[in-house]
Amino acid sequence: MLKFVTVERDMPEKRVPNLRNKDFHEIYAEYADTKAKEQASRCSQCGVPYCQSHCPLHNNIPDWLNMTATGRLEEAYQISQATNTFPEICGRICPQDRLCEGNCVIEQSGHGTVTIGAVEKYITDTAWENGWVKPIIPSMERDQSVGIIGAGPGGLAAADVLRRAGVQVTVYDRYDRAGGLMTYGIPGFKLEKDVVMRRIDQLQQSGVEFVLNCTVGEDLSFDAIRGKHDAVVIATGVYKTRDLEGPGSDADGIVRAIDYLTVSNKLNFGDEVPEYEDGSLNAAGKRVVVIGGGDTAMDCVRTAIRQGAESVKCLYRRDRANMPGSQREVQNAEEEGVVFEWLSAPKGFMGTPVDGVVVQKMRLGAPDASGRQSPEIIDGADYLEPAELVIKALGFEPEDLPKLWGVDGLEVTRWGTVRAEFTSGKTSLEGVYAVGDIVRGASLVVWAIKDGRDSAEAVLEYLNETRAVAAE
Structure with missing residues (x-):
């Protein structure tokens, strides 16, 4: 260990932009064994590991880097899996630049951060290749059951525990298909779908039952699920898209990011997708404008490039430094041909179907309550940006679950998220818990995994308490 002084940071090889922007395969290659050991050996083994403390799951990062550097990969996998249900997925899609790697001590000292995410991915991919990842076999079976609504990362993490x-x-x-946004929201160039599907298969082989194509409140009532199980975990995520305002915002050709990405991912599964075939959710040959600055916007612009768009532009109302999405994703998008229009926001839309966006230029003014500078409109600086496809990637809001499900007593916050107890996820309803984005608002996969794991432990305590009461 401690080789950061003599060994430079070296990420896995990235495919060249003019090749990778034509397919949906992941853009980073896998480390070779020697390279993984070398990069892991750069860890300084801090007495206070900031990488670990800034990871939502508090993964034992220095320990599994040590195991990797010393050739003890199966032990590295066991340590990694002990705190993270899906380490190979987090290694691919976590914004390490804002979490573990962004707080690496050797990064602060100017030596370049340890490539934590790439090593994490390598460890678990190697575990799969060597058969170390096996179906779950409980030491004993219980006759109690839990229903989980939502097969995204939070729900699946709870199911695993x-x-x-x-x-x-x-x-x-x-x-x-199970997987939530990991399956239908995140494109294959960031997370190939066989990586998700093999985890779903592992859970199925472990005895987890999946009821798919089931919309709660329509195909099955919430009360029916609650009546069937000893406890319920709500892990629906947030799928309601924040809407655009301005003249012409309801024109054909203005689409939701989640619809656009879902269609693209279904196509890559080999499904027949009418919305792609008829061109309504297909960027081929079109001038595309994506509105938003988060990771979903980055997924949309890079997907449009791969579908053969004539041009792809991203409008964001603040500057690059204030963009909420991963800077690494912005760089990847620019390499692949995306043009970013900073300090720009839509004012209105022309044509039906849409053929242009009226863009108003902005400048940054005084900081708002969050400390970020607020965008202000520059009068008289409007211009028309031609576009045949406009994608709304403005973030997601929670659906009105009490109304959709017809359930009384499920308390929500003023933002519409389910009101749940911190760490346990306990809601206002007896035996009902909630995890992930439906509690936090739109957030990261890694936070949903943490919530799912934490809430599952609370559910186990609840099941033990109800059994003890019944036995008295």
Whole structure:
């Protein structure tokens, strides 16, 4: 270890832009064994590991870097898996530049951060290749059951923990495949779908039951699920898109990011997708404008490039330094041909179907309550940006679950998220818990995994308490 002085940071090889922007395969290659050991050996083994403290899951990063550097990969995998349900997924899609790597001590000293995410991905991919990842076999089976609504990262993480404890688990989801946004929201060039599907298969082999194409409130009532199980975990995520305002905002050709990405991912599964075939959710040959500055916007612009768009521009109302999305993703998008129009926002839309966006230029003024500078409109600086496809990537809001599900007593916050107890996820309803984005608002996969794991432990305590009461 401690080789950061003599060994430079070296990320896995990245495919060249003019090749990778034509397909949906991941853009980073895998480390070779020697290179993984070398990069892991750069860790300084801090007495106070800021990488670990800034990871939502508090992964034991220095330990599994040590194990990797010394050739003890199976132990590295066991340490990594102990705190993270999906380490190979987090290694691919976590914004390490804002979390673990961004707080690496050797990065602060000017030596370049340890490539934590790439090593994490390598460890678990190697574990899969060597058969170290096996179906869950509980030491004993329990006759208690838990229903989980939502098969995204939070719901699946809870299912994993509960199944390891022998609980009978059923996961309900509205889509035809499990995985939530990992399956249908995140493009393959960041997360190839076989990586997600093999985890789903592992859970199925472990005894987790999946009820798919099931919309709660329509195909099955919330009360029915609650009546069938000893406890319920709500892990629906947030899918309601923040809307655009301005003249012409309801024109054909202005689409939601989630619809656009879902269609693209279904196509890459080999599904027949009418919305792609008829051109309504297909960027081929079109001038595309994506509105937003988060990771979803980055997914949309890079997807449009791969679909053969004539041009792709991203409008964001602040500057690059204030962009909420990963800077690494912005760089990848620019390499692939995306043009960013900073300090720009839509004022209105021309044509039906849309053929242009009226863009108003902005400048940054005084900081707002969050400390970020507020964008202000520059009068008289409007211009028309031609576009045949406009994608709204302005973030997501929670659906009105009490109304959709017809359930009384489920308390929500003023933002519409489910009101739940910190760490446990306990809601206002007896035996009902909530995790992930439906509690936090739109957030990261790694936070959903943490919430799912934490809440599952609270559910186990609840099940033990109800059993003890019943036995008295």
